Amino acid sequence: MYPENLRYSKEHEWVRLEDDTATIGITDHAQEELGDIVYVDLPKAGTTVEQGKALGTVESVKAVSEIFSPVTGEVLEINPALADAPEKLNEDPHGEAWLLKVRLKGAPPLDQLMTAAEYESFIGEEKK
Amino acid sequence: MTSRVRPHLSYNEPLLFERSSPGKVAYQLPELDVPPVDPKEALGPSNVREAIDDFPEVSEVEVIRHYTRLSAWNYAIDFGMYPLGSCTMKYNPRVNELVARLEGLAWAHPYQPESLAQGAMEVMARLEAALAEITGMDAVTLQPAAGAQGELTALLMMRALLERRGNPRKKILIPDSAHGTNPASAATAGYAVENIKSNEAGMLDVAALEQHVNEDVAALMLTNPNTLGIFEEQIERVAEILHAKGALLYMDGANMNALMGIARPGDFGVDALHLNLHKTFSTPHGGGGPGAGPVAVKRELEPFLPVPRLKRTGKKWAYDYRRKDSIGRVRAFYGNFGVLVRALAYILAHGGPGLRNVTLDAVLNANYIRRKLEPHFDLPYPSPAMHEVVFSDARQAVHDVHTGEIAKRLIDYGFHPYTVSFPLIVRGAMMIEPTETETKHELDRFIQAMIDIAGEAEQDSEIVRNAPHATRTSRVDEVAAARKPVLRWKPA
Numbered sequence: 001m002y003p004e005n006l007r008y009s010k011e012h013e014w015v016r017l018e019d020d021t022a023t024i025g026i027t028d029h030a031q032e033e034l035g036d037i038v039y040v041d042l043p044k045a046g047t048t049v050e051q052g053k054a055l056g057t058v059e060s061v062k063a064v065s066e067i068f069s070p071v072t073g074e075v076l077e078i079n080p081a082l083a084d085a086p087e088k089l090n091e092d093p094h095g096e097a098w099l100l101k102v103r104l105k106g107a108p109p110l111d112q113l114m115t116a117a118e119y120e121s122f123i124g125e126e127k128k
Numbered sequence: 129m130t131s132r133v134r135p136h137l138s139y140n141e142p143l144l145f146e147r148s149s150p151g152k153v154a155y156q157l158p159e160l161d162v163p164p165v166d167p168k169e170a171l172g173p174s175n176v177r178e179a180i181d182d183f184p185e186v187s188e189v190e191v192i193r194h195y196t197r198l199s200a201w202n203y204a205i206d207f208g209m210y211p212l213g214s215c216t217m218k219y220n221p222r223v224n225e226l227v228a229r230l231e232g233l234a235w236a237h238p239y240q241p242e243s244l245a246q247g248a249m250e251v252m253a254r255l256e257a258a259l260a261e262i263t264g265m266d267a268v269t270l271q272p273a274a275g276a277q278g279e280l281t282a283l284l285m286m287r288a289l290l291e292r293r294g295n296p297r298k299k300i301l302i303p304d305s306a307h308g309t310n311p312a313s314a315a316t317a318g319y320a321v322e323n324i325k326s327n328e329a330g331m332l333d334v335a336a337l338e339q340h341v342n343e344d345v346a347a348l349m350l351t352n353p354n355t356l357g358i359f360e361e362q363i364e365r366v367a368e369i370l371h372a373k374g375a376l377l378y379m380d381g382a383n384m385n386a387l388m389g390i391a392r393p394g395d396f397g398v399d400a401l402h403l404n405l406h407k408t409f410s411t412p413h414g415g416g417g418p419g420a421g422p423v424a425v426k427r428e429l430e431p432f433l434p435v436p437r438l439k440r441t442g443k444k445w446a447y448d449y450r451r452k453d454s455i456g457r458v459r460a461f462y463g464n465f466g467v468l469v470r471a472l473a474y475i476l477a478h479g480g481p482g483l484r485n486v487t488l489d490a491v492l493n494a495n496y497i498r499r500k501l502e503p504h505f506d507l508p509y510p511s512p513a514m515h516e517v518v519f520s521d522a523r524q525a526v527h528d529v530h531t532g533e534i535a536k537r538l539i540d541y542g543f544h545p546y547t548v549s550f551p552l553i554v555r556g557a558m559m560i561e562p563t564e565t566e567t568k569h570e571l572d573r574f575i576q577a578m579i580d581i582a583g584e585a586e587q588d589s590e591i592v593r594n595a596p597h598a599t600r601t602s603r604v605d606e607v608a609a610a611r612k613p614v615l616r617w618k619p620a
Binding site for chain 2: 036038039059061062086087
């Protein structure tokens with residue numbers, strides 16, 4: 001369910017690290033909890049995102065929720081497909097529906113990000 | 129099918145657009161008795177439209193009938209029970225309306241000179257005094273137009289007081305069971321928000337509070353009883369912890385209808401609170417207004433209250449604008465006066481013992497429902513309930529029936545749904561507040577409906593999952609409506 005090549009935050013974002021670039025998305029658990037997603041608000045390319053701070057919002061039929069950045073860096077691009085097709089976040093949250101790519105500033109905070117196995121047991125605990 | 133559906137009144141109703149035909153009008157204007165002005169010349173041609181596409185042309189009686197029919201589609205407390213938790217949909221006694229329509233009050237104008245507004249001023253002064261007595265506080269402002277504005281007003285006063293003491297501080301603490309307006313008001317007042325988890329009893333975790341409170345904390349915003357309908361038993365200890373560090377205790381008074389006549393926030397350490405007159409004091413729940421969210425404060429915050437303040441000089445009331453520490457106005461004139469009149473009428477019609485009975489009946493009704501429904505629905509927090517009770521859908525969820533679906537099925541039984549999915553700390557929350565005004569007969573009907581639905585969830589879950597069945601329209605596609613909204617009517 002949760003790909004091994006991604007790292008996961010307690011706020012239910014995932015991040016894929018390649019050299020100094022991080023791709024960020026929300027987890028399958030997050031989309032499941034949110035329900036049908038109808039709108040995503042993301043920062044513009046060139047702006048800075050900060051680890052632990054809100055970088056945008058995702059809106060579902062149930063609620064508007066903040067997306068917390070799992071890393072610090074500069075936004076390189078946002079996923080252009082989501083503006084017209086936010087439902088992709090429900091269909092393929094770990095793949096096609098990535099949110100944004102960030103150029104990392106400093107080393108990624110690996111100690112604060114979970115592996116797939118750790119994340120699975122984390123959401124298991126949360127459900128209890 | 130259930131046999132308990134109440135009949136509703138009307139048929140489907142076409143749009144006004146669909147009733148339009150060219151040349152029909154709903155007005156008749158007199159001949160112009162001044163020289164005509166060419167709007168193109170006066171406003172510039174680009175600002176003048178020759179025609180508005182598809183603008184409906186209808187007669188007066190068509191408009192009246194259209195909206196009157198639509199108004200009958202609304203579910204209202206005057207049709208039946210409205211168990212919406214947290215919203216306190218109590219019946220508003222008609223005597224309130226009678227009093228608000230008295231000529232001298234209904235037609236009072238805010239620009240009337242003070243000498244001709246003494247009665248209206250007396251109404252406000254008496255309401256301030258009554259609310260101060262009920263809450264055990266020292267002074268009250270009636271200006272804020274809603275609970276959330278009351279929160280902001282109080283936070284601005286608290287900030288002013290802390291500034292006076294030398295440091296406005298940075299943070300407001302808010303429990304995870306709070307109303308969403310609390311963090312929003314704190315942020316608007318320029319504070320950072322820190323969340324505090326509730327404990328297993330569904331109350332504020334006092335040990336966690338002690339860890340959070342320091343010289344950066346301006347105040348705690350606490351709803352009491354909280355949104356689980358549970359009284360915060362440690363409230364005096366909570367106030368002590370805050371006051372020891374120079375922080376203040378704000379109470380969200382949304383649930384004051386569980387305390388009125390029994391316990392006074394001023395006596396258990398609260399420094400400021402707001403009241404929602406449309407909940408506890410039975411003024412109309414407007415579709416966004418007009419409302420009233422008076423704020424009651426302790427003596428120390430009194431200098432900061434919004435201007436003008438009512439002042440008694442000799443036998444006359446006057447407005448006092450010269451208060452140098454006031455945070456200023458928060459609302460035009462004196463708040464929503466018509467709402468204030470209704471609240472005072474409600475208070476005086478009941479008197480002290482009557483208001484106490486209101487509270488006792490509200491708590492009794494909620495606990496009656498709790499006891500009767502406990503065998504059928506999961507009760508996540510067993511602490512004593514006050515004026516409302518929060519169940520969860522855990523026992524129905526195993527049949528893939530959830531809180532939203534049970535709520536929609538209630539519509540088939542002739543009831544307005546309870547509050548769905550709030551408070552957020554309960555998964556699948558079902559929040560029920562019957563209020564004091566329902567009879568035992570009506571409560572029994574509601575309880576039976578809930579028990580029947582619990583049975584359906586086990587034996588015939590499809591019927592719950594696809595409810596409502598008895599309404600004009602069943603479920604609408606909320607997802608499609610949000611993803612691909614149609615914002616304008618167009619001819620077919």
